[in-house]
Amino acid sequence: MNILIVGNGAREYAIGRKLREENIVNKIFFAPGNAATSNLGENLDIEKHEDLAEFVKRYDVDLTIVGPEAPLSDGIVDVFEKYNLAIFGPSKAAARLEGSKAFMKDFLKKQGIKTARYLNSNNLEEISKFIDSLGQIVVVKADGLCAGKGVIIAQNHDEAKEAAKEMLSGTSFGEAGKTVVIEEFLDGFELSLFAICDGENFVTLPVAQDHKRLLDDDKGPNTGGMGAYAPSPLASKELIKKVEKDVVEPTLKGMKKDGNPFCGVLFVGLMVVDNEPYVLEFNVRFGDPECEVIMPLIDGNLSQMLYNAATKKLENINLKDKxxxxxxxxxxxxxxxxxxxxxxxxxxxxxxxxxxxxxxxxxxxxxxxxxxxxxxxxxxxxxxxxxxxxxxxxxxxxxxxxxxxxxxxxxxxxx
Structure with a gap:
């Protein structure tokens, strides 16, 4: 197989490194890749989706794997599918599960999936009233993509209102913050569950736990992630089954019913409160740095698994006892x-x-x-x-x- 990986971070390096171990993988291309991915394959200076699709056709690339969220939200999968090219990732419409936190929260409510009490709004007066109805700690989120940094955990109501005001003004996150999501704060422990999906069926990967804060003891500002481990002993078999049944299954059914079947990685960010899983967020790609700890645990050909998912023929997956x-x-x-x-x-x-x-x-x-x-x-x-x-x-x-x-x-x- 010849494979194209879209992206330039450690996540894409981890995927490429795993693929490099597989006998069935011939060539690996990265678009654009980084200084180190050139040791695993060939970096491409191609940005436009149409140009990448043309490259894939010309060089007989069997599968394209999209790493970051931005090209997915920008519709790269729709372009590739127009030419009947195998690509692993969701369509632009399905990628709204990550691209718009407001869309995601409304979808969860519609499907009856547990999540924190919330308000989507761009009206500061309405936002302030809702904040006053919540407990002391309040979660303020920018609606759009912010590279993992669009979430503020305000320690009091005044801080929450100020954060919302800065988002709405465009000061904090530009256009991504022109609508904000206000959430009640859930006190529990976080987990990250990844499901490989082909539109109807799914298989789950080892449950990981990310560490968002910059400093030890979970202090300092939120980051894109300072480390992760998998599988997490905090995720019992019973809890995983509950998430599969109460979150992943209704999500896939709901997306298909709405005409936007979900193919790709469904990253479910969870807060577990009294053994009940609540959805904090969806991502529509492998998380970073969770991807880096999940890849070494996959036993078998990642390339074949993702190709099967991309072509709606998902099969089970073997995992190492590590x-x-x-x-x-x-x-x-x-x-x-x-x-x-x-x-x-x-x-x-x-x-x-x-x-x-x-x-x-x-x-x-x-x-x-x-x-x-x-x-x-x-x-x-x-x-x-x-x-x-x-x-x-x-x-x-x-x-x-x-x-x-x-x-x-x-x-x-x-x-």
């Missing part, structure tokens, strides 16, 4: 502002560990840290503790100026 922990190493000023490029030095890559590169560039054959989340150190083991210890052993072998990482990834599972 655990994986990923620790994100970010640049000095993340998530506040960009940082100066810094040379990355890797002393050693210990057994059962590997690096997934994200925000990097290349100069004179050497890799430099240039992005916010630069790379992910992944460890695999027979237990979460073993996997975590290996991941941190790899972290100690990485050096670049200003590097930062949390020291407590997977603490929920080990305390």
């Amino acid at each position: 655990f994986a922990v990923g620790v994100v190493i970010s640049s000095k000023n993340y998530p506040y502002k960009s940082s100066e490029p810094a040379l990355i030095k890797v002393k050693e890559v210990p057994a059962d560990t590997h690096i997934c590169y994200g925000g990097v560039s290349q100069k004179n054959g050497e890799i430099y840290a240039t992005g916010g989340r630069v790379l992910v150190c992944v460890g695999v083991g027979d237990s979460i503790k073993e996997a975590r210890d290996k991941a941190y052993e790899l972290c100690k072998n990485i050096e670049f100026d200003g590097m930062h990482y949390r020291k407590d990834i997977a603490y929920q599972a080990l305390r």
